[in-house]
Amino acid sequence: MTTFSANQVLDCKGLACPMPIVRTKKAMDGLKPGEVIEMQATDKGSLADIQGWAKNTGHYYLGTLHEGAVLRHFVRKASAEEEKEDATYGRSINNEELIAKLDAKDAIVVLDVREPAEYGFGHILGAVSIPLGELDNKHGELSKESEIYVVCRTGKRSNYACLHLNEKGFNVTNVVPGMSEWNGPKEEK
Amino acid sequence: MTTTTKANAITAREVTRAIIESKPLFILDVRNTSDYDDWKIEGGIVGSLNVPYFDLIDGVEEVLPKLPKDRDILVVCAKEGSSIFVAEQLGEAGIEGVRYLQGGMKAWSEYLEPVKVGDLKDGGELYQFVRMGKGCLSYMVVSEGEAAVVDTLRMTDVFEKFAKSKGAVIKHTLDTHLHADHISGGRKLAEQSGGTYWLPPKDADEVVFEYHPLDEQSRITVGRTELSIRPVYSPGHTIGSTSIVIDNQYLLSGDILFVESIGRPDLAGNAGSWADDLRKTLYSTYKELSGDLLVLPAHFGKTSELGEGGRVAARLGDLYESNPGLNIASDEEFRKTVTTNLPSQPNAYQEIRQTNMGRIVPNDDEQRDMEIGPNRCAVHDK
Missing domain, CATH: 3.60.15.10 (Ribonuclease Z/Hydroxyacylglutathione hydrolase-like)
Structure with missing residues (x-):
């Protein structure tokens, strides 16, 4: 049993097309940008439809877990903030440079600040998960002695996390672009 | 969803007869585009357009100008649920005589x-x-x-x-x-x-x-x-x-x-x-x-x-x-x-x-x- 957390779980089990997508759309309107919805359905057609809908609306389809007859779809709401230009954190490396460090077995920490469901569907081998929204409460789990490389999907949330953690005195570097183009070692669902 | 307009059904048999008799028909297929590209209803003078139903949840306005005025519109999906949903909205938008395919492409495949x-x-x-x-x-x-x-x-x-x-x-x-x-x-x-x-x-x-x-x-x-x-x-x-x-x-x-x-x-x-x-x-x-x-x-x-x-x-x-x-x-x-x-x-x-x-x-x-x-x-x- 996989325990991915989502901001909202929507039960569409037993509903026939088009209701699972219609309800997801409505629920999505109530979510904040960047939040994740888990939609549970038994209609097999929902697998292709949720992907098509997410693609056409700009939301980010994370993946689907198959548990018996139930399909658990995870979608992250498109985030307007991600499009907005924040101050850019000074220190960054690209994916290839991080792969080289991992290959060299350098003593580094990879911090993944995406949502738990995004992390769950695939992350860098050994990466620590603290979603951006929980960083304030959980940064105590990190050590100020560590060399920390922060990663998200496109480098924007991690940029924000770096600015934040740097202020608190952590040794952080942003990874650009991050998981959207990651082809290094990975743990996948 | 509060819909008052009821859409009428058309059976796979009637569509088959229409194709055999070369009656004009226009199909709005609301399945996924990949399903449509793979397999759809075709025939001599059947025109068709694909717009997935999930692009029409907020309204059907965008599709209205693309529908011909001179022939019957038939909405088609995999089973029938989404086609009823879209056909009713088209009816509300003032398009007359819109029907949906009873049983969808499943029924079509089996007739x-x-x-x-x-x-x-x-x-x-x-x-x-x-x-x-x-x-x-x-x-x-x-x-x-x-x-x-x-x-x-x-x-x-x-x-x-x-x-x-x-x-x-x-x-x-x-x-x-x-x-x-x-x-x-x-x-x-x-x-x-x-x-x-x-x-x-x-x-x-x-x-x-x-x-x-x-x-x-x-x-x-x-x-x-x-x-x-x-x-x-x-x-x-x-x-x-x-x-x-x-x-x-x-x-x-x-x-x-x-x-x-x-x-x-x-x-x-x-x-x-x-x-x-x-x-x-x-x-x-x-x-x-x-x-x-x-x-x-x-x-x-x-x-x-x-x-x-x-x-x-x-x-x-x-x-x-x-x-x-x-x-x-x-x-x-x-x-x-x-x-x-x-x-x-x-x-x-x-x-x-x-x-x-x-x-x-x-x-x-x-x-x-x-x-x-x-x-x-x-x-x-x-």
């Missing part, structure tokens, strides 16, 4: 239209069953209270009801070959009606059930004993492919020869090794038969192959003039035509073959899903 082919010399009749949604054709010989069905489709109840309406008992079911594009109903129909199931033994190496071997020695009679059903060994599409001559009038050619194309030799094994068999069947075995035989294939690829009343048939002699697959001069070019640049294979064709051998037993829903899509049994299908 069979019976068409009379002709009479038999000593009494009796031959019928063709046109599966418009998938391009499959089945046949029923009826004579003096008895019936035989050739290339039975999965929807066995249709054949049972039809035989009953003719006052006939189904005595035999025959498959011209082990099918790869659809699930055969031959064995099930024979079991249900107490008849005999015939299958060419060379296609039956791996089957796990009892069957009667269909070969050139088989003598099958229906009703009057004078009526002859004569198998002709005609390999090429499969190694066992067997054609059936009925009443010295009709040639049921299975998947060897179609009206506008010829069979492909690659679905059951190695295309290369069967290409020569196919050449021999089409260019010598069939050549020795009477040119007056009416060719009745197991499939069609395009609705242009539908003739009068929806019947798919052509004189063998005429096909030697018009069918490109029968007019290839050299062996080498023939081999190239039937082994290269073939269309993609039918959906789930390996699983369908396994099912027809009795090696796997999918449930009804799974069988339905396996058969989704066009048949693609001819070399010229795209």
Whole structure:
């Protein structure tokens, strides 16, 4: 049993097309940008439809877990903030440079600040998960002695996390672009 | 969702009749674009447009200017739920006469239209069953209270009801070959009606059930004993492919020869090794038969192959003039035509073959899903 957390779980089990997508759309309107919805359905057609809908609306389809007859779809709401230009954190490396460090077995920490469901569907081998929204409460789990490389999907949330953690005195570097183009070692669902 | 406008349904039968009668129809298909690209309702003067239903949840305004004003609009989806949802919204937006396809593409895939082919010399009749949604054709010989069905489709109840309406008992079911594009109903129909199931033994190496071997020695009679059903060994599409001559009038050619194309030799094994068999069947075995035989294939690829009343048939002699697959001069070019640049294979064709051998037993829903899509049994299908 996989325990991915989502901001909202929507039960569409037993509903026939088009209701699972219609309800997801409505629920999505109530979510904040960047939040994740888990939609549970038994209609097999929902697998292709949720992907098509997410693609056409700009939301980010994370993946689907198959548990018996139930399909658990995870979608992250498109985030307007991600499009907005924040101050850019000074220190960054690209994916290839991080792969080289991992290959060299350098003593580094990879911090993944995406949502738990995004992390769950695939992350860098050994990466620590603290979603951006929980960083304030959980940064105590990190050590100020560590060399920390922060990663998200496109480098924007991690940029924000770096600015934040740097202020608190952590040794952080942003990874650009991050998981959207990651082809290094990975743990996948 | 508060909808007051009710959309009316149209059945797969009515759509089939509209295509046969060349009535204008415009289809708004609200399935996923990939499903639409793979398989859709087509016909002479059927226009269509694909907009997935999930792009229309907030409203149908964007699609309104794209709908023709001069013909009936039919909304289609996989089952019917989304098409009702969209059809009702179109009604609310003031479009009149919008209907949805009852049962969606599933119903479309399963509907069979019976068409009379002709009479038999000593009494009796031959019928063709046109599966418009998938391009499959089945046949029923009826004579003096008895019936035989050739290339039975999965929807066995249709054949049972039809035989009953003719006052006939189904005595035999025959498959011209082990099918790869659809699930055969031959064995099930024979079991249900107490008849005999015939299958060419060379296609039956791996089957796990009892069957009667269909070969050139088989003598099958229906009703009057004078009526002859004569198998002709005609390999090429499969190694066992067997054609059936009925009443010295009709040639049921299975998947060897179609009206506008010829069979492909690659679905059951190695295309290369069967290409020569196919050449021999089409260019010598069939050549020795009477040119007056009416060719009745197991499939069609395009609705242009539908003739009068929806019947798919052509004189063998005429096909030697018009069918490109029968007019290839050299062996080498023939081999190239039937082994290269073939269309993609039918959906789930390996699983369908396994099912027809009795090696796997999918449930009804799974069988339905396996058969989704066009048949693609001819070399010229795209």
